[in-house]
Amino acid sequence: MVPAIAYFGPSGTFTEMALDQLLTQNSWLTDQGAVERISASSPAATLTLVREGRADYGCVPIESSIEGSVPATLDALIKGSRVQIFAETVLDIAFTLAAREQIEASDIATIAAYPVASAQVRETLEGRYPDAQVITSASNAAAAQDVAAGRADAALTTALAARLYDLQELATGLADASDANTRFVLVGSPGPVPPRTGQDRTSVTLDLPNIPGSLMSAMYEFATRNIDLTRIESRPRRAGGFFFNLDVVGHLDDPPIAEALGALHRRATAMHFLGSWPSARPNGTPPPRHDESDKWLESIRLGKDR
Numbered sequence: 001m002v003p004a005i006a007y008f009g010p011s012g013t014f015t016e017m018a019l020d021q022l023l024t025q026n027s028w029l030t031d032q033g034a035v036e037r038i039s040a041s042s043p044a045a046t047l048t049l050v051r052e053g054r055a056d057y058g059c060v061p062i063e064s065s066i067e068g069s070v071p072a073t074l075d076a077l078i079k080g081s082r083v084q085i086f087a088e089t090v091l092d093i094a095f096t097l098a099a100r101e102q103i104e105a106s107d108i109a110t111i112a113a114y115p116v117a118s119a120q121v122r123e124t125l126e127g128r129y130p131d132a133q134v135i136t137s138a139s140n141a142a143a144a145q146d147v148a149a150g151r152a153d154a155a156l157t158t159a160l161a162a163r164l165y166d167l168q169e170l171a172t173g174l175a176d177a178s179d180a181n182t183r184f185v186l187v188g189s190p191g192p193v194p195p196r197t198g199q200d201r202t203s204v205t206l207d208l209p210n211i212p213g214s215l216m217s218a219m220y221e222f223a224t225r226n227i228d229l230t231r232i233e234s235r236p237r238r239a240g241g242f243f244f245n246l247d248v249v250g251h252l253d254d255p256p257i258a259e260a261l262g263a264l265h266r267r268a269t270a271m272h273f274l275g276s277w278p279s280a281r282p283n284g285t286p287p288p289r290h291d292e293s294d295k296w297l298e299s300i301r302l303g304k305d306r
């Protein structure tokens with residue numbers, strides 16, 4: 001059976017392009033031939049398809065280099081039954097402004113845009129289209145659909161969506177920062193962890209007791225083991241309180257990571273393992289290996305250390 005993969009759509013989003021890239025980079029996904037793609041209207045809807053077994057995997061954006069973590073994805077990852085991340089990919093991000101026909105910048109009264117996108121080009125939009133009103137769309141591709149349907153003058157969108165929905169490009173390569181990128185993850189039901197590559201990322205969520213020093217003592221478990229944290233986020237829970245979502249450099253099969261997760265599990269009110277998977281653009285320092293100390297422990301166990 002070919003895998004069914006849901007993605008945050010509709011067709012033409014960066015997430016769909018990220019899915020293409022994930023399929024190229026992870027040949028195990030296409031072993032059975034082409035995959036079935038299912039477009040979903042939000043990161044939450046994408047992960048619902050996975051949780052309900054209607055998709056084997058879901059592709060969602062998780063972190064922008066400009067805007068930070070994608071809250072809609074973080075909340076969807078922890079809401080409902082446990083899901084696990086198996087792979088990631090990174091796309092360089094630059095936007096296209098497109099309209100039904102070529103028009104002057106001064107004639108653009110409304111721009112349809114996905115808020116995560118408009119936040120990334122705030123300065124560019126203010127500089128080039130100071131009088132235009134930004135209207136909310138449900139994704140970058142939905143912005144192009146909104147303009148095709150006459151709901152706004154121009155769309156902040158992707159080059160692919162502009163083509164798909166028959167729009168004319170007014171401006172391309174829009175970005176406030178030239179190195180803007182977004183990381184996307186492939187999420188499925190819990191399963192065996194992908195093998196350690198030496199350049200991996202591990203993600204967990206933690207609920208900690210609401211007492212002074214709680215977060216600091218949790219972080220101590222990483223610090224004393226020389227584990228490099230690459231992201232930490234706190235998100236409110238609807239029922240009250242907060243949870244923390246954090247990424248570290250390393251794999252569950254790196255002894256320092258396994259030890260730290262075990263120690264945190266003993267401290268946390270609740271803890272969820274979101275996965276260990278190969279980093280697409282490795283950053284940070286992998287945890288130290290324990291080979292020498294493991295050899296020493298084995299030798300004293302066997303009475304061979306003299």
Ligand SMILES: O=C(O)C(=O)C[C@]1(C(=O)O)C=C[C@@H](O)C=C1
Pocket residue numbers: 008012013014015016061062064070093114116117120138139140141158182
């Ligand atoms: O709307 C899209 O095209 C998406 O894929 C979503 C998304 C995001 O939510 O981060 C992906 C990349 C860009 O940073 C902007 C929007």
